[in-house]
Amino acid sequence: MGTRLGVRAPYEQRVRAPRVKNGLISCSWLHLLKVWSLLKIRGDSELEAGYRMGAFRINGGLTLTDAEVTSSNNAAYVGKAPNRQAKAIYQLSPTYKFGDTTVGAAVIGTTSSKDAQTVSGLEATLPAYTYVNAFAAHELNKSTTLTLSVNNLTNTLGYTEVNNERSAARSITGRTVKVGVKYNF
Structure with missing residues (x-):
């Protein structure tokens, strides 16, 4: 089974990217996103992100x-x-x-x-x-x-x-x- 990391942050708060050992997430822009989640299942990955301004x-x-x-x-x-x-x-x-x-x-x-x-x-x-x-x-x-x-x-x-x-x-x-x-x- 996979693990799901999800963050919903208030608009004034910045979200920090999760630390992932295999280096899948190394994007410097993730901290700007208001909502994001990462799902990793047996070597496969899903990234969802949202931003509202x-x-x-x-x-x-x-x-x-x-x-x-x-x-x-x-x-x-x-x-x-x-x-x-x-x-x-x-x-x-x-x-x-x-x-x-x-x-x-x-x-x-x-x-x-x-x-x-x-x-x-x-x-x-x-x-x-x-x-x-x-x-x-x-x-x-x-x-x-x-x-x-x-x-x-x-x-x-x-x-x-x-x-x-x-x-x-x-x-x-x-x-x-x-x-x-x-x-x-």
């Missing part, structure tokens, strides 16, 4: 993975990375609120990965990709909010898996736009 807020995260298959019904998979497991996955989400309106985005990405554990024995590399989601929300009154969101704003093509015969692949969803009205009663 007035109406601006930014949150981000990074997961680093160095996994390998330790047992399988197929001995050829042992010692290899698990299927479709990227070395790094990241996200960065800034938001800004002005008056009754909030706007924001999320940049989400992954490094390349292999899709190799198949019946046919063929191997494919799933390329790295980054996509952007954006949103806006406007509060008309205390009970009504208008929302607009665009997922995969740049219509990025990002493959998440390939089938056994390598004749088809699954991608992330293309650009989608949603408009909504939220009413609280």
Whole structure:
């Protein structure tokens, strides 16, 4: 199991970076963050951080993975990375609120990965990709909010898996736009 270190500090207090023997955390900017946490599981690490200054807020995260298959019904998979497991996955989400309106985005990405554990024995590399989601929300009154969101704003093509015969692949969803009205009663 992993251990989770988390700190939530008052705005006027600075947070000190945890001391980690393997040197994973040596970033000098961590002391400026208002909220951060580190999760370390068997050689893999996750870092989450957030910062707020007035109406601006930014949150981000990074997961680093160095996994390998330790047992399988197929001995050829042992010692290899698990299927479709990227070395790094990241996200960065800034938001800004002005008056009754909030706007924001999320940049989400992954490094390349292999899709190799198949019946046919063929191997494919799933390329790295980054996509952007954006949103806006406007509060008309205390009970009504208008929302607009665009997922995969740049219509990025990002493959998440390939089938056994390598004749088809699954991608992330293309650009989608949603408009909504939220009413609280």
